[in-house]
Amino acid sequence: MPEPKQPVGRPRDSQIDHAIASATRALLAERGYAKLTVDAVASRAGIGKAAIYRRFATKQEMIFAATVHDMEEQPPPDSGSLHGDLEAVCEVIAEQLSTAAPDVLHGLLADLHGDSSLGARFTGTFIERERFVIDTVLARAVERGELAAAPDAAIVHALLLGPIFYWLLILIGDRDRLPDLVRTTAAAVADTLAATAPPSR
Amino acid sequence: MPEPKQPVGRPRDSQIDHAIASATRALLAERGYAKLTVDAVASRAGIGKAAIYRRFATKQEMIFAATVHDMEEQPPPDSGSLHGDLEAVCEVIAEQLSTAAPDVLHGLLADLHGDSSLGARFTGTFIERERFVIDTVLARAVERGELAAAPDAAIVHALLLGPIFYWLLILIGDRDRLPDLVRTTAAAVADTLAATAPPSR
Amino acid sequence: MPEPKQPVGRPRDSQIDHAIASATRALLAERGYAKLTVDAVASRAGIGKAAIYRRFATKQEMIFAATVHDMEEQPPPDSGSLHGDLEAVCEVIAEQLSTAAPDVLHGLLADLHGDSSLGARFTGTFIERERFVIDTVLARAVERGELAAAPDAAIVHALLLGPIFYWLLILIGDRDRLPDLVRTTAAAVADTLAATAPPSR
Amino acid sequence: MPEPKQPVGRPRDSQIDHAIASATRALLAERGYAKLTVDAVASRAGIGKAAIYRRFATKQEMIFAATVHDMEEQPPPDSGSLHGDLEAVCEVIAEQLSTAAPDVLHGLLADLHGDSSLGARFTGTFIERERFVIDTVLARAVERGELAAAPDAAIVHALLLGPIFYWLLILIGDRDRLPDLVRTTAAAVADTLAATAPPSR
DNA sequence: ACTTAAACGAGACGGTACGTCCCGTCTTTGC
DNA sequence: GCAAAGACGGGACGTACCGTCTCGTTTAAGT
Numbered sequence: 107m108p109e110p111k112q113p114v115g116r117p118r119d120s121q122i123d124h125a126i127a128s129a130t131r132a133l134l135a136e137r138g139y140a141k142l143t144v145d146a147v148a149s150r151a152g153i154g155k156a157a158i159y160r161r162f163a164t165k166q167e168m169i170f171a172a173t174v175h176d177m178e179e180q181p182p183p184d185s186g187s188l189h190g191d192l193e194a195v196c197e198v199i200a201e202q203l204s205t206a207a208p209d210v211l212h213g214l215l216a217d218l219h220g221d222s223s224l225g226a227r228f229t230g231t232f233i234e235r236e237r238f239v240i241d242t243v244l245a246r247a248v249e250r251g252e253l254a255a256a257p258d259a260a261i262v263h264a265l266l267l268g269p270i271f272y273w274l275l276i277l278i279g280d281r282d283r284l285p286d287l288v289r290t291t292a293a294a295v296a297d298t299l300a301a302t303a304p305p306s307r
Numbered sequence: 308m309p310e311p312k313q314p315v316g317r318p319r320d321s322q323i324d325h326a327i328a329s330a331t332r333a334l335l336a337e338r339g340y341a342k343l344t345v346d347a348v349a350s351r352a353g354i355g356k357a358a359i360y361r362r363f364a365t366k367q368e369m370i371f372a373a374t375v376h377d378m379e380e381q382p383p384p385d386s387g388s389l390h391g392d393l394e395a396v397c398e399v400i401a402e403q404l405s406t407a408a409p410d411v412l413h414g415l416l417a418d419l420h421g422d423s424s425l426g427a428r429f430t431g432t433f434i435e436r437e438r439f440v441i442d443t444v445l446a447r448a449v450e451r452g453e454l455a456a457a458p459d460a461a462i463v464h465a466l467l468l469g470p471i472f473y474w475l476l477i478l479i480g481d482r483d484r485l486p487d488l489v490r491t492t493a494a495a496v497a498d499t500l501a502a503t504a505p506p507s508r
Numbered sequence: 509m510p511e512p513k514q515p516v517g518r519p520r521d522s523q524i525d526h527a528i529a530s531a532t533r534a535l536l537a538e539r540g541y542a543k544l545t546v547d548a549v550a551s552r553a554g555i556g557k558a559a560i561y562r563r564f565a566t567k568q569e570m571i572f573a574a575t576v577h578d579m580e581e582q583p584p585p586d587s588g589s590l591h592g593d594l595e596a597v598c599e600v601i602a603e604q605l606s607t608a609a610p611d612v613l614h615g616l617l618a619d620l621h622g623d624s625s626l627g628a629r630f631t632g633t634f635i636e637r638e639r640f641v642i643d644t645v646l647a648r649a650v651e652r653g654e655l656a657a658a659p660d661a662a663i664v665h666a667l668l669l670g671p672i673f674y675w676l677l678i679l680i681g682d683r684d685r686l687p688d689l690v691r692t693t694a695a696a697v698a699d700t701l702a703a704t705a706p707p708s709r
Numbered sequence: 710m711p712e713p714k715q716p717v718g719r720p721r722d723s724q725i726d727h728a729i730a731s732a733t734r735a736l737l738a739e740r741g742y743a744k745l746t747v748d749a750v751a752s753r754a755g756i757g758k759a760a761i762y763r764r765f766a767t768k769q770e771m772i773f774a775a776t777v778h779d780m781e782e783q784p785p786p787d788s789g790s791l792h793g794d795l796e797a798v799c800e801v802i803a804e805q806l807s808t809a810a811p812d813v814l815h816g817l818l819a820d821l822h823g824d825s826s827l828g829a830r831f832t833g834t835f836i837e838r839e840r841f842v843i844d845t846v847l848a849r850a851v852e853r854g855e856l857a858a859a860p861d862a863a864i865v866h867a868l869l870l871g872p873i874f875y876w877l878l879i880l881i882g883d884r885d886r887l888p889d890l891v892r893t894t895a896a897a898v899a900d901t902l903a904a905t906a907p908p909s910r
Numbered sequence: 911a912c913t914t915a916a917a918c919g920a921g922a923c924g925g926t927a928c929g930t931c932c933c934g935t936c937t938t939t940g941c
Numbered sequence: 942g943c944a945a946a947g948a949c950g951g952g953a954c955g956t957a958c959c960g961t962c963t964c965g966t967t968t969a970a971g972t
Contacts, residue, residue, distance in 0.1 A: 115916025116968045122918085140421035143958060154919040159960065209420040215476065216417035219410050220341040225479075233478060260480060261491055264470040271477060272469030275416070277434060278426075279461060290462055294499035298491070301498065316947030317937045323949085344927060355950040360929065517921030518963045524923085542823040545953060556924040561955065611822050617878070618819035621812040622743035627881075635880060662882060663893055670875030671867040677818065678874060679836060680828075681863060692864055696901035700893070703900065725944090746932060757945040762934065 118160075125151040126158055130172035139213030142169070166217040166224055173210060179235045181242040188252045188299065191243035192266060193292035199236070200270050200288050204281050211275055237263060244299075253303045265295050319362070326352035327359055331373035340414030343370070367418040367425060374407065374415060380436045382443040389453045389500065392444035393467060394493035400437070401471050401489050405482050412476055438464060454504045466496050520563070527553035528560055532574035541615030544571065568619040568626060575608065575616060581637045583644040590654045590701065593645035594668060595694035601638070602672050602690050606683050613677055639665060655705045667697050728754035729761055733775035742816030745772070769820040769827055776813060782838045784845040791855045791902065794846035795869060796895035802839070803873050803891050807884050814878055840866060856906045868898050 129151035148155045162168040182194035247253045269291045273279040330352035349356045363369040383395035445457045470492045474480040531553035550557045564570040584596035620630045646658045671693045675681040732754035751758045765771040785797035847859045872894045876882040
């Protein structure tokens with residue numbers, strides 16, 4: 107029996123889930139990743155620490171849940187060309203990333219890769235999902251006849267999203283210029299792929 | 308006179324600087340960024356904690372100094388072509404980065420951007436130095452007649468080094484395939500630049 | 509209403525109070541006052557340092573509480589004569605003091621008078637209590653007709669207990685001879701008082 | 710040869726001895742025993758720490774030397790009676806003690822008895838000297854015929870000086886009343902001795 | 911309505927690391 | 942060839958968090 111887990115006792119209060127998430131986000135914005143403490147989140151949310159640890163095993167999981175909560179990524183609608191598809195993919199990622207402060211992303215990434223289980227979960231969701239999106243748009247291009255064969259998706263992944271991450275996380279570049287970067291990147295990747303795997307005439 | 312600051316008292320023992328740096332690096336390699344403690348560094352280096360805090364205000368500054376100690380980046384020798392120069396720049400960065408464990412890079416970046424003074428210092432040295440290297444190779448290309456005008460260096464910076472960081476820090480990709488990525492990236496950027504700012508015929 | 513202060517949250521574990529006190533006393537006996545460390549107390553008591561600092565603001569307060577825990581001093585039973593009463597008072601004090609090592613007494617007194625709040629607390633409890641005992645036996649003597657009027661209690665206090673403290677703390681005298689000293693002191697004080705304030709015939 | 714110790718090199722600067730002692734006394738008065746640091750003394754005296762440690766093995770010795778520097782105690786001139794002699798002894802001690810703050814005396818005593826070598830030295834000088842003074846006045850009384858035999862000097866020592874120490878160190882009593890206490894104590898001890906060892910008629 | 915079982919706010923708990931301070935020693939340069 | 946200035950190893954201090962664990966109270970579902 108797959109254990110329907112008939113609930114006994116007081117059920118979890120779903121308001122608390124929201125309170126935790128929004129307190130976490132507020133404190134991240136106010137004080138930064140490094141100075142976020144679980145006690146502060148509990149206090150700000152008006153709840154006890156136990157309510158947090160009943161939901162999340164570690165502080166990192168809490169932050170992870172509060173920050174990447176709704177990042178659902180779907181392959182973009184078929185734009186009719188590889189170039190258009192790649193640009194759409196880039197744009198979505200860029201938009202999502204630019205809502206977060208760089209120090210939060212760095213802190214989260216550091217903690218993610220410092221904890222192997224969380225790291226695996228991150229790779230298993232976000233990275234895989236991005237990869238799937240890229241696979242999809244590449245397959246479309248092959249089908250469309252733009253490319254002779256699907257190139258290595260991992261390399262394309264890095265070429266396409268790397269510049270955006272670097273701009274936001276390392277260069278801490280001006281966000282107004284992000285659209286420029288997105289356009290240039292998408293164009294460069296599209297051209298390179300076309301040159302490397304030209305359609306068999 | 309700009310204060311020659313003639314030293315009085317016992318001078319700092321430069322052997323201790325080395326001992327701190329190498330103990331830090333050893334412990335980072337052995338136990339990882341998250342488990343590095345100042346006491347452990349002092350103990351391993353055979354010194355007192357005070358000697359560390361006399362040199363560095365925080366643990367983060369110590370790690371910063373110990374890890375980025377000798378990263379001197381010079382523009383690569385002129386290879387004769389923009390493509391060759393870009394590839395050389397990429398290779399050097401890729402080589403430097405791959406000597407460090409990903410968790411150290413993440414931890415360091417997180418701490419860097421969690422402390423504004425350190426973050427500014429990082430940008431003011433490494434990023435500026437990388438930017439200078441890129442400026443140099445772009446200027447060479449213009450001089451050579453490969454490009455009509457030097458393109459925006461910041462964008463080139465992101466396009467060129469972003470994929471490598473992404474590969475190592477986010478994808479945690481196979482390091483054996485890094486040379487492939489470097490080649491592809493350099494080629495893509497060179498082609499894009501040539502297409503965007505072609506030599507005035 | 510004088511604030512009944514209904515407790516919320518997890519209450520303090522009173523076993524820990526005992527564990528701290530007995531670990532402190534054990535370590536004082538084993539290693540002496542100067543070598544007592546808070547970490548050692550915590551470790552010996554099997555608790556965290558935070559549990560100590562939640563109860564006591566400083567190491568000194570902890571030692572104060574641990575060493576003077578149960579020193580409840582009551583006026584001795586009426587022996588029928590001033591001399592007998594004074595001797596009883598002396599004996600009790602002498603016995604209590606001789607259970608402690610001189611270095612602990614010195615250390616404690618030094619810390620007491622190095623921290624004004626602790627010093628005031630010490631005076632407000634022990635000294636006051638001793639004074640009350642002395643007041644009581646003097647009042648008895650007046651009632652009994654042994655003395656015409658109660659003499660200055662502060663002077664009597666010093667005359668009666670001073671020699672014992674001096675013997676134990678300054679002379680570090682042989683403890684076997686303490687009973688002798690107690691007898692002589694009590695006799696001297698009783699005689700002096702009788703001579704100074706004789707019963708009005 | 711009894712080693713005339715012909716001095717080699719630069720002789721010690723005796724001004725420094727004074728500077729150390731007065732800086733120590735000033736800081737003791739300003740900040741108290743517990744907060745006295747060697748660095749502060751050196752800085753205040755305008756000298757290096759080494760100059761201090763060249764003269765004293767420990768901080769305690771330095772304070773000891775600075776505070777008890779000139780306490781030379783001689784038996785008082787013969788007053789003609791035991792009572793008068795005892796009172797004179799008391800007065801001298803009381804005067805010397807009341808120049809020092811109680812926290813300094815306590816701190817010093819604590820450190821003295823925490824360090825056995827210094828403790829022995831203290832006993833070997835001050836206590837012995839006091840004892841000699843008491844022995845002397847008791848011998849005079851015997852010679853004079855006031856006492857049949859010299860009583861136990863240790864007990865007399867405690868009886869005579871204990872109340873003064875207690876008043877100043879434990880009760881932190883009013884110093885204006887010290888003369889009263891001295892008179893009462895001397896009278897009590899004189900009477901008791903006379904009663905215990907009356908002159909053989 | 912009453913029992914039961916879990917969730918709740920509050921906050922104490924063991925543990926670990928931090929950064930500071932001081933001691934007594936050692937090592938320079940300058941007088 | 943000593944002195945000041947101050948760096949050094951060592952070690953304790955008191956603080957701050959983490960993730961866990963009681964308390965006494967509250968809330969739903971099942972009797």
